[in-house]
Amino acid sequence: MNRSLFLKIASALLLFGAWEISGRIPVSFAFPTFVESMTALFVIIIDGSIFVAYADTLQPLLLGVFISTILGIGIGLWVGLSEKFDWFISPIFIVMQAAPLAALIPLLIMVYGVDLASKVFVVCIMAMPVIVLNTGNAVRNTPISIKEMGKAFLGSKKDIILKIILPSSSPIIFAGLRLGVSAGFIGAILAELKITPTGIGDIISYSRSVGDYPTMYAAIFSIIVLAVIFLNSLEKIENYLFKGNNKGYISD
Amino acid sequence: MSETSSNEIAVSVKNVSKNYGEVEALKNMSLDFPKGQLTSLLGPSGCGKTTLLKIIAGLLPASSGEVLVNGAKVTSPGPDRAFVFQDFALMPWASVIRNVAFGLELRGVNKTERESVAQKYISDVGLKGFENSFPHELSGGMRQRVGLARALSVNADVLLMDEPFSAVDEQTRRKFQEDLLNLIKVEKKTFIFVTHSIEEAVYVSDQIAILLPRPSRVSEIIKPSGFKHKDVDSIRKDSEYLDIVDKIWKSLRTYVQ
Amino acid sequence: MRLFGYKLPGMSSLLIWGMLWEIIGRSKITYFIPSVTEIFHTFLEILPSPAFVQAVSETGYALMSGLFFATFIGIPLGILMGKNRIIDEILLPWVNIFLSAPLTALVPVLMVLFGFGMKSIIITTTLFAIWIIMLNSRAGVLQINRSLVEMASSFGAKPLDAFFKVYFWAALPEILGGVRIGFIRAVKGVIIGQLLISVVGFGALFEIYSSNFLMSHFWAIIFVLFTLAFFFAELLAFLERKVSYYASNR
Numbered sequence: 001m002n003r004s005l006f007l008k009i010a011s012a013l014l015l016f017g018a019w020e021i022s023g024r025i026p027v028s029f030a031f032p033t034f035v036e037s038m039t040a041l042f043v044i045i046i047d048g049s050i051f052v053a054y055a056d057t058l059q060p061l062l063l064g065v066f067i068s069t070i071l072g073i074g075i076g077l078w079v080g081l082s083e084k085f086d087w088f089i090s091p092i093f094i095v096m097q098a099a100p101l102a103a104l105i106p107l108l109i110m111v112y113g114v115d116l117a118s119k120v121f122v123v124c125i126m127a128m129p130v131i132v133l134n135t136g137n138a139v140r141n142t143p144i145s146i147k148e149m150g151k152a153f154l155g156s157k158k159d160i161i162l163k164i165i166l167p168s169s170s171p172i173i174f175a176g177l178r179l180g181v182s183a184g185f186i187g188a189i190l191a192e193l194k195i196t197p198t199g200i201g202d203i204i205s206y207s208r209s210v211g212d213y214p215t216m217y218a219a220i221f222s223i224i225v226l227a228v229i230f231l232n233s234l235e236k237i238e239n240y241l242f243k244g245n246n247k248g249y250i251s252d
Numbered sequence: 253m254s255e256t257s258s259n260e261i262a263v264s265v266k267n268v269s270k271n272y273g274e275v276e277a278l279k280n281m282s283l284d285f286p287k288g289q290l291t292s293l294l295g296p297s298g299c300g301k302t303t304l305l306k307i308i309a310g311l312l313p314a315s316s317g318e319v320l321v322n323g324a325k326v327t328s329p330g331p332d333r334a335f336v337f338q339d340f341a342l343m344p345w346a347s348v349i350r351n352v353a354f355g356l357e358l359r360g361v362n363k364t365e366r367e368s369v370a371q372k373y374i375s376d377v378g379l380k381g382f383e384n385s386f387p388h389e390l391s392g393g394m395r396q397r398v399g400l401a402r403a404l405s406v407n408a409d410v411l412l413m414d415e416p417f418s419a420v421d422e423q424t425r426r427k428f429q430e431d432l433l434n435l436i437k438v439e440k441k442t443f444i445f446v447t448h449s450i451e452e453a454v455y456v457s458d459q460i461a462i463l464l465p466r467p468s469r470v471s472e473i474i475k476p477s478g479f480k481h482k483d484v485d486s487i488r489k490d491s492e493y494l495d496i497v498d499k500i501w502k503s504l505r506t507y508v509q
Numbered sequence: 510m511r512l513f514g515y516k517l518p519g520m521s522s523l524l525i526w527g528m529l530w531e532i533i534g535r536s537k538i539t540y541f542i543p544s545v546t547e548i549f550h551t552f553l554e555i556l557p558s559p560a561f562v563q564a565v566s567e568t569g570y571a572l573m574s575g576l577f578f579a580t581f582i583g584i585p586l587g588i589l590m591g592k593n594r595i596i597d598e599i600l601l602p603w604v605n606i607f608l609s610a611p612l613t614a615l616v617p618v619l620m621v622l623f624g625f626g627m628k629s630i631i632i633t634t635t636l637f638a639i640w641i642i643m644l645n646s647r648a649g650v651l652q653i654n655r656s657l658v659e660m661a662s663s664f665g666a667k668p669l670d671a672f673f674k675v676y677f678w679a680a681l682p683e684i685l686g687g688v689r690i691g692f693i694r695a696v697k698g699v700i701i702g703q704l705l706i707s708v709v710g711f712g713a714l715f716e717i718y719s720s721n722f723l724m725s726h727f728w729a730i731i732f733v734l735f736t737l738a739f740f741f742a743e744l745l746a747f748l749e750r751k752v753s754y755y756a757s758n759r
Binding site for chain 3: 003007008010011014015030031087088089090091092094095097098099100102103104105106107110111178179181182185186189190193194204205208213216217220223224227228231
């Protein structure tokens with residue numbers, strides 16, 4: 001445990017160190033050092049502008065992720081349980097998965113405006129396909145033996161779905177949630193970078209346009225950190241809810 | 253030593269057939285299972301023994317014929333029957349005690365009550381101390397004990413066991429067979445036991461139904477009696493035991509591909 | 510799913526959705542959705558046009574270059590991670606972070622550093638694809654059966670031989686799987702890169718069509734992109750299956 005933590009810190013130091021050094025080499029004036037960027041980060045934390053920005057960005061993101069999770073798992077469950085429904089609706093989500101939905105985003109925002117609803121919609125169309133498909137897959141492939149066991153011990157249909165099928169599918173569902181959340185993130189930020197001058201995307205665009213590169217890098221750094229925290233929390237939630245599924249070190 | 257009281261039939265299979273498309277898994281099978289005894293269904297692969305067991309359990313519908321359990325017709329699983337699965341069918345995300353109590357949980361028994369019942373049976377099958385462990389932390393033999401404890405916890409009259417010991421190693425299997433004999437003496441239930449191992453069948457059973465495939469039928473019923481009173485260690489050396497095993501093997505040998 | 514006893518092919522419900530689209534398009538509920546036939550006609554119109562051909566070639570070029578770098582850097586690195594514990598512990602946390610981080614946020618950085626052109630787009634594409642390729646290559650190496658390794662050394666195989674004759678093939682199905690997913694991500698990357706940097710390829714076309722609200726044109730190239738992406742992804746899946754016949758018997 002200690003060794004792995006040590007190595008993680010060491011590699012982080014390595015990366016940030018490399019950043020610092022390359023910032024000092026006059027390769028490009030647009031490449032500030034690590035320290036400069038962190039200072040800028042500190043500044044926008046202190047003056048609160050980062051929190052205002054995230055309040056804007058996170059609203060549609062969280063709402064969109066929440067809706068996508070509930071709807072996505074619900075539809076996925078139905079897809080996994082009903083062959084007819086699977087035939088009917090899976091192709092739509094398969095297409096959405098493979099299609100470059102990102103191209104639609106600027107259009108959607110332009111047409112339907114900069115309000116919360118359209119941003120939530122953007123997050124949803126980015127996040128839902130993978131959640132639905134993963135859930136559907138996992139539910140459909142629940143081991144027959146364990147479903148039979150539920151039936152043998154007199155489980156009702158509802159019992160079998162809630163107590164057996166869903167927990168059994170949870171690792172794959174959570175993997176889908178992680179991918180969905182990151183896709184939703186991409187959607188939210190893309191919308192902000194491309195069209196709407198709001199949120200953290202605005203900080204990035206604005207600071208870039210005035211040449212304030214340290215702030216731009218700071219904002220981007222904060223997004224990555226936030227995404228990592230989000231996804232780690234998802235993992236923690238999964239471990240808490242379904243402790244037995246974690247069979248130790250899982251290599252992806 | 254065990255005498256069949258012919259008026260006490262726990263499970264009665266009458267003219268049961270089961271078809272999968274054109275394949276006849278079971279054809280017109282009739283068999284009685286006496287109360288309070290262990291009857292084995294023994295036979296080579298494809299003779300329909302697991303199919304029959306699942307029909308009795310209510311997990312599969314028969315194509316024709318009927319099954320009566322304590323006089324009542326079987327249409328679906330019921331509280332009078334409990335199943336032990338060949339591949340254990342444990343929920344990997346749940347602890348041992350939750351797995352064992354699952355049957356009671358599905359019946360709506362409240363948590364404290366069902367956990368104390370589960371506790372007893374966990375102890376009975378020799379897993380005391382492992383209540384909060386997870387299936388992946390247990391060996392194959394231990395996992396099957398969990399499955400057994402789960403089936404015992406619901407206190408059904410009839411215990412259906414689908415090759416319960418085939419997925420564990422040989423030594424564990426022998427131990428299980430010995431434990432099963434002791435269990436039968438304690439629990440006054442009817443056991444229906446599917447196996448493909450001749451030694452196992454002769455060792456544990458009060459009566460053995462030998463099933464043959466294509467078409468699946470009961471070819472004979474053997475009631476080993478002479479060595480039932482012996483202790484678990486001596487049975488495997490008993491000459492009647494060895495004779496019956498040999499006899500069964502000779503008649504089954506032609507059916508093995 | 511069966512209808513009158515005949516098994517319906519997968520994805521065939523798209524025909525029904527297509528008809529639904531056609532109906533919505535014709536009834537002009539929203540100009541956002543023109544009818545399928547209109548889109549198809551527009552597609553035939555723009556297909557031979559120089560703008561379209563250039564877009565396809567520019568996008569294709571960026572995509573292939575990006576994918577090229579992603580595979581030729583990602584696969585060896587991934588294999589290294591699989592073989593060497595220390596490299597693995599240093600690199601893995603970062604790979605995981607960048608795998609799920611919103612890489613879109615990094616594009617402004619690339620624009621600032623590398624300008625507004627093809628270079629940035631290629632780097633974006635590479636970045637989108639490389640992490641999953643690394644992870645899958647690593648996984649492919651990790652699952653190589655110990656006894657294969659022992660077998661190779663017991664027959665006196667030199668390291669280079671062992672790699673090319675045994676390990677590479679053993680890890681190949683997993684690696685190909687990674688390349689396939691990497692390809693889909695690369696398509697997303699090249700599009701997002703073009704949307705944000707927007708001087709070349711399909712990104713430029715999207716920009717022109719959407720700002721002029723030329724919806725049929727817009728949908729036409731969406732369909733084209735999707736079909737191309739789907740086609741190549743299926744091609745890769747086919748290759749993967751060809752190689753995987755031995756995968757499940759590991």
